[in-house]
Amino acid sequence: xxxxxxxxxxxxxxxxxxxxxxxxxxxxxxxxxxxxxxxxxxxxxxxxxxxxxxxxxxxxxxxxxxxxxxxxxxxxxxxxxxxxxxxxxxxxxxxxxxxxxxxxxxxxxxxxxxxxxxxxxxxxxxxxxxxxxxxxxxxxxxxxxxxxxxxxxxxxxxx
Amino acid sequence: xxxxxxxxxxxxxxxxxxxxxxxxxxxxxxxxxxxxxxxxxxxxxxxxxxxxxxxxxxxxxxxxxxxxxxxx
Amino acid sequence: xxxxxxxxxxxxxxxxxxxxxxxxxxxxxxxxxxxxxxxxxxxxxxxxxxxxxxxxxxxxxxxxxxxxxxxxxxxxxxxxxxxxxxxxxxxxxxxxxxxxxxxxxxxxxxxxxxxxxxxxxxxxxxxxxxxxxxxxxxxxxxxxxxxxxxxxxxxxxxxxxxxxxxxxxxxxxxxxxxxxxxxxxxxxxxxxxxxxxxxxxxxxxxxxxxxxxxxxxxxxxxxxxxxxxxxxxxxxxxxxxxxxxxxxxxxxxxxxxxxxxxxxxxxxxxxxxxxxxxxxxxxxxxxxxxxxxxxxxxxxxxxxxxxxxxxxxxxxxxxxxxxxxxxxxxxxxxxxxxxxxxxxxxxxxxxxxxxxxxxxxxxxxxxxxxxxxxxxxxxxxxxxxxxxxxxxxxxxxxxxxxxxxxxxxxxxxxxxxxxxxxxxxxxxxxxxxxxxxxxxxxxxxxxxxxxxxxxxxxxxxxxxxxxxxxxxxxxxxxxxxxxxxxxxxxxxxxxxxxxxxxxxxxxxxxxxxxxxxxxxxxxxxxxxxxxxxxxxxxxxxxxxxxxxxxxxxxxxxxxxxxxxxxxxxxxxxxxxxxxxxxxxxxxxxxxxxxxxxxxxxxxxxxxxxxxxxxxxxxxxxxxxxxxxxxxxxxxxxxxxxxxxxxxxxxxxxxxxxxxxxxxxxxxxxxxxxxxxxxxxxxxxxxxxxxxxxxxxxxxxxxxxxxxxxxxxxxxxxxxxxxxxxxxxxxxxxxxxxxxxxxxxxxxxxxxxxxxxx
Numbered sequence: 001x002x003x004x005x006x007x008x009x010x011x012x013x014x015x016x017x018x019x020x021x022x023x024x025x026x027x028x029x030x031x032x033x034x035x036x037x038x039x040x041x042x043x044x045x046x047x048x049x050x051x052x053x054x055x056x057x058x059x060x061x062x063x064x065x066x067x068x069x070x071x072x073x074x075x076x077x078x079x080x081x082x083x084x085x086x087x088x089x090x091x092x093x094x095x096x097x098x099x100x101x102x103x104x105x106x107x108x109x110x111x112x113x114x115x116x117x118x119x120x121x122x123x124x125x126x127x128x129x130x131x132x133x134x135x136x137x138x139x140x141x142x143x144x145x146x147x148x149x150x151x152x153x154x155x156x157x158x159x
Numbered sequence: 160x161x162x163x164x165x166x167x168x169x170x171x172x173x174x175x176x177x178x179x180x181x182x183x184x185x186x187x188x189x190x191x192x193x194x195x196x197x198x199x200x201x202x203x204x205x206x207x208x209x210x211x212x213x214x215x216x217x218x219x220x221x222x223x224x225x226x227x228x229x230x231x
Numbered sequence: 232x233x234x235x236x237x238x239x240x241x242x243x244x245x246x247x248x249x250x251x252x253x254x255x256x257x258x259x260x261x262x263x264x265x266x267x268x269x270x271x272x273x274x275x276x277x278x279x280x281x282x283x284x285x286x287x288x289x290x291x292x293x294x295x296x297x298x299x300x301x302x303x304x305x306x307x308x309x310x311x312x313x314x315x316x317x318x319x320x321x322x323x324x325x326x327x328x329x330x331x332x333x334x335x336x337x338x339x340x341x342x343x344x345x346x347x348x349x350x351x352x353x354x355x356x357x358x359x360x361x362x363x364x365x366x367x368x369x370x371x372x373x374x375x376x377x378x379x380x381x382x383x384x385x386x387x388x389x390x391x392x393x394x395x396x397x398x399x400x401x402x403x404x405x406x407x408x409x410x411x412x413x414x415x416x417x418x419x420x421x422x423x424x425x426x427x428x429x430x431x432x433x434x435x436x437x438x439x440x441x442x443x444x445x446x447x448x449x450x451x452x453x454x455x456x457x458x459x460x461x462x463x464x465x466x467x468x469x470x471x472x473x474x475x476x477x478x479x480x481x482x483x484x485x486x487x488x489x490x491x492x493x494x495x496x497x498x499x500x501x502x503x504x505x506x507x508x509x510x511x512x513x514x515x516x517x518x519x520x521x522x523x524x525x526x527x528x529x530x531x532x533x534x535x536x537x538x539x540x541x542x543x544x545x546x547x548x549x550x551x552x553x554x555x556x557x558x559x560x561x562x563x564x565x566x567x568x569x570x571x572x573x574x575x576x577x578x579x580x581x582x583x584x585x586x587x588x589x590x591x592x593x594x595x596x597x598x599x600x601x602x603x604x605x606x607x608x609x610x611x612x613x614x615x616x617x618x619x620x621x622x623x624x625x626x627x628x629x630x631x632x633x634x635x636x637x638x639x640x641x642x643x644x645x646x647x648x649x650x651x652x653x654x655x656x657x658x659x660x661x662x663x664x665x666x667x668x669x670x671x672x673x674x675x676x677x678x679x680x681x682x683x684x685x686x687x688x689x690x691x692x693x694x695x696x697x698x699x700x701x702x703x704x705x706x707x708x709x710x711x712x713x714x715x716x717x718x719x720x721x722x723x724x725x726x727x728x729x730x731x732x733x734x735x736x737x738x739x740x741x742x743x744x745x746x747x748x749x750x751x752x753x754x755x756x757x758x759x760x761x762x763x764x765x766x767x768x769x770x771x772x773x774x775x776x777x778x779x780x781x782x783x784x785x786x787x788x789x790x791x792x793x794x795x796x797x798x799x800x801x802x803x804x805x806x807x808x809x810x811x812x813x814x815x816x817x818x819x820x821x822x823x824x825x826x827x828x829x830x831x832x833x834x835x836x837x838x839x840x841x842x843x844x845x846x847x848x849x850x851x852x853x854x855x856x857x858x859x860x861x862x863x864x865x866x867x868x869x870x871x872x873x874x875x876x877x878x879x880x881x882x883x884x885x886x887x888x889x890x891x892x893x894x895x896x897x898x899x900x901x902x903x904x905x906x907x908x909x910x911x912x913x914x915x916x917x918x919x920x921x922x923x924x925x926x927x928x929x930x931x932x933x934x935x936x937x938x939x940x941x942x943x944x945x946x947x948x949x950x951x952x953x954x955x956x957x958x959x960x961x962x963x964x965x966x967x968x969x970x971x972x973x974x975x976x977x978x979x980x981x982x983x984x985x986x987x988x
Binding site: 029034035036037038039040041042043045046048075076077079080085089092093094095096098099100101102103104105108127128130131133134135136137138139140141142143144 | 243244246247248249250251252253254255256257259260419420421422423424470471472473475504505506707708709710875876878879881882883884885886887908909910914915916917918920923
Binding site: 175179183184185187190199200201202204205207208 | 368371372373383384386389391398519521538540573575
């Protein structure tokens with residue numbers, strides 16, 4: 001028995017009908033077609049599915065889609081404004097903060113959530129902010145350098 | 160003095176080295192020859208990982224000393 | 232000022248924009264019209280005969296479109312060691328027997344994943360469980376159950392390497408040490424699990440999109456298993472979420488999706504769950520290591536004897552290579568006048584063991600470097616000094632095995648020695664341990680029996696000067712797309728943004744053996760460089776006429792400027808010549824061809840990279856927990872083509888190799904892996920990652936493109952050994968079996984004699 005789901009994703013409103021056990025990540029990837037958010041596990045441990053839900057970093061595989069009814073969701077696809085990349089994206093490019101790229105969407109969203117809550121985190125706080133995200137390729141330090149560069153103002157957004 | 164492998168004719172300079180070769184080859188024909196002399200091949204092989212004295216090689220080498228030596 | 236325009240620069244990766252915007256479409260993301268979803272039914276028994284499989288109920292479930300078992304296949308066995316039929320022992324979809332918990336027996340395609348899962352529960356398999364064996368030392372006993380027909384004592388492969396006379400040499404030694412080590416398994420844990428979308432069409436052609444390290448191998452193996460022409464199988468590699476050695480053999484997702492698609496003529500997608508990834512894909516080879524080392528009292532190493540038995544798991548895979556390489560790298564990076572290695576691989580009823588980053592060298596380095604430190608302590612010699620005394624040097628010949636050209640090991644030792652001196656006095660229970668390594672840049676063997684060159688590339692210059700680079704090399708995250716584009720741009724004399732790379736599509740790219748053994752930069756790099764040079768020469772022929780040069784070799788291209796080498800101001804724009812060259816050839820675009828296959832007798836690899844790593848740990852004596860504080864690596868990889876890439880490879884290697892050293896483990900009970908989930912598989916997360924420092928030593932490798940050689944795998948070798956040595960320096964206990972867990976440290980601390988040395 002499908003139920004109605006209304007939510008905003010990257011500023012766009014959506015109205016869908018979903019089965020009660022559908023996860024939010026499935027709605028984003030399979031129903032709406034935003035495949036930037038990935039899945040790497042079945043027990044909410046890897047962080048590849050991290051998005052922002054009402055301003056907080058959330059693993060989208062750990063909540064049912066219907067629990068996000070009426071919510072504002074942001075995914076990696078919403079970071080760039082047209083062709084202008086978000087400062088975090090530019091920093092990731094310059095600092096080589098990704099290799100295979102599968103964890104990258106989750107890392108970007110976790111970092112964005114961290115900076116929106118705390119614009120001047122210490123290195124330790126950045127490490128904590130991405131501790132829920134596993135990366136098998138980079139060893140994390142390049143990601144930390146990229147986020148630190150944004151914190152230091154290397155990529156001041158144009159007004 | 161040299162020692163010729165009774166199975167594949169490889170030449171070794173000592174019976175001990177020939178024993179190593181035979182246990183090392185591990186294929187059926189070498190194993191069958193070793194077993195025909197009253198040994199259990201798998202035990203000789205397992206000994207290689209349980210001790211460092213090379214006891215497995217020593218026992219086989221004694222037999223090879225008698226049977227495969229060739230005076231040059 | 233660098234003499235190079237492109238290589239050596241810090242650049243953004245060419246696949247960057249797609250990856251940071253979420254636009255990169257991995258196999259995981261591919262959706263095709265009419266696509267079905269497949270799920271695999273796997274054996275719950277470690278060893279059993281299959282008596283009967285009844286799929287009738289599953290076939291009737293609404294939404295199920297096809298069910299396949301081993302009986303629906305051609306019944307062939309495959310293996311990556313194609314030249315040796317006795318090592319091609321894997322059917323994938325089992326027909327008569329299952330040999331490990333997770334061995335596939337049936338596969339279902341349905342309209343969605345949930346229906347496919349439900350259908351699996353409706354398949355009735357009647358098994359006759361057989362006695363099983365889980366340890367290689369048990370498996371070689373006379374009364375152990377035989378896992379493969381005709382393979383007595385379950386001895387799958389043996390390998391031997393020898394030079395000199397170790398027995399005579401031991402008699403001349405002042406000190407001899409005998410030590411045993413146990414090296415554990417490890418999961419690759421790629422963020423993207425194994426997956427494939429297979430589409431068989433009515434014209435009899437199969438297209439497979441898959442996360443892979445070697446699209447050429449998958450094409451060839453699939454064609455063989457399915458009875459198709461190689462040319463009718465096209466394997467396409469989309470952006471791939473990691474490989475680390477797990478994705479260059481034919482796997483169950485690729486094979487089962489293809490078999491299903493051929494039966495129903497619709498696209499089928501199979502994505503392995505994380506649990507399947509842990510339990511039913513290949514893993515690092517566990518090894519029992521027995522080492523005997525002999526030295527003179529001044530620290531000169533005279534002889535080393537190595538005996539290894541590896542746990543092969545249920546099938547061969549690349550286990551034969553891991554067996555050989557672990558014995559080969561046990562002699563690295565030192566000059567042993569006498570050496571002997573005897574290696575044996577035994578089948579067991581566990582998930583098959585195969586290749587993982589390092590390929591047997593992390594194991595040999597852990598054992599060898601631990602023992603060397605113990606020998607150094609016995610002799611009263613400094614650990615750096617004993618390595619210096621015996622370390623390999625440029626142009627060294629490993630008797631009958633390898634010829635080493637460039638080697639910066641001694642410079643690395645100097646840098647690490649400096650680094651250790653600079654570290655402030657360490658707090659209590661902290662220690663720094665070192666480990667040295669050497670690793671190959673791809674291997675020279677042709678066990679796949681390929682008639683192709685090991686690497687080949689095509690460069691096509693279009694009318695607007697944009698260059699299409701076609702290569703079979705597979706970028707799995709290590710950055711080969713970027714590195715090869717840089718090599719192409721440098722050789723051709725254009726900018727990086729002029730290159731557009733097409734890689735890993737067997738339908739359009741020349742064959743390449745894939746991303747394993749750290750071969751892409753050197754082998755494919757050489758092919759790309761030669762192809763670019765070929766295209767460049769064709770342009771220079773036209774430019775020579777225009778500029779009145781004596782011969783073509785008097786000219787070169789740099790920064791899009793074709794000029795006389797001696798008078799660079801005399802030149803012409805690259806773009807103008809491209810147009811003229813194409814006009815001059817009746818509109819034919821310029822195509823350059825290049826290929827590379829290493830040829831040298833007695834050589835394992837065209838080139839070797841070396842390094843020394845120092846790991847600083849802190850040990851909590853209450854809990855036994857080891858904390859990695861700092862890992863500093865001095866290494867040399869020839870000319871650095873892509874500096875951002877190399878740094879990434881080094882830091883990533885520390886995460887993986889450090890995990891191998893102290894936390895990653897797959898405990899088993901009766902062949903069943905007990906922790907098949909990320910929550911339970913301990914690995915290094917951001918908070919556990921140490922400070923990392925890279926000390927780059929400058930060397931030049933004549934065999935490599937612009938002097939480059941490997942970096943990605945060698946750097947995975949030393950960390951476990953360095954950690955073991957550091958723990959000893961910190962708290963005085965020696966742990967000889969991996970991983971170095973808190974339990975083992977605590978137990979060792981308790982057993983340590985009360986009196987401190």
